[in-house]
Amino acid sequence: MLRYALIFLVVAIIAGVLGFGGIAGAASGIAQILFFLFLAFLVISLIVGLFRRAS
Template identity: 50%
Template sequence: MLKLALFFLIVSLIAGVFGFSGISAASAGMAKILFFIAITIFVVVLLIALFTARSLSG
């Protein structure tokens, strides 16, 4: 998912260079949404791993 966010970021930058502001804004919005979804999933999985490791060791 993070690769997809990076892809949209690159598309947004290229579209911005060539003057396609609508496509650039839409791609940047999608990159931002995908980035925050990836970060949220990472934090949830990290917390689950920490809690299960703590319960197994104790």
């Protein structure tokens, strides 16, 4: 998931440099959503791992 967020970020940067504002905005929005989903899943995974290790 983090890989796709980075890919969309690169697409957004390239589109922004080339002047495609709409595509750059959409790609950066998708990258932001994927990044926050990755962070949420990371935190959930760490919490579940701590509870499994404790019991």
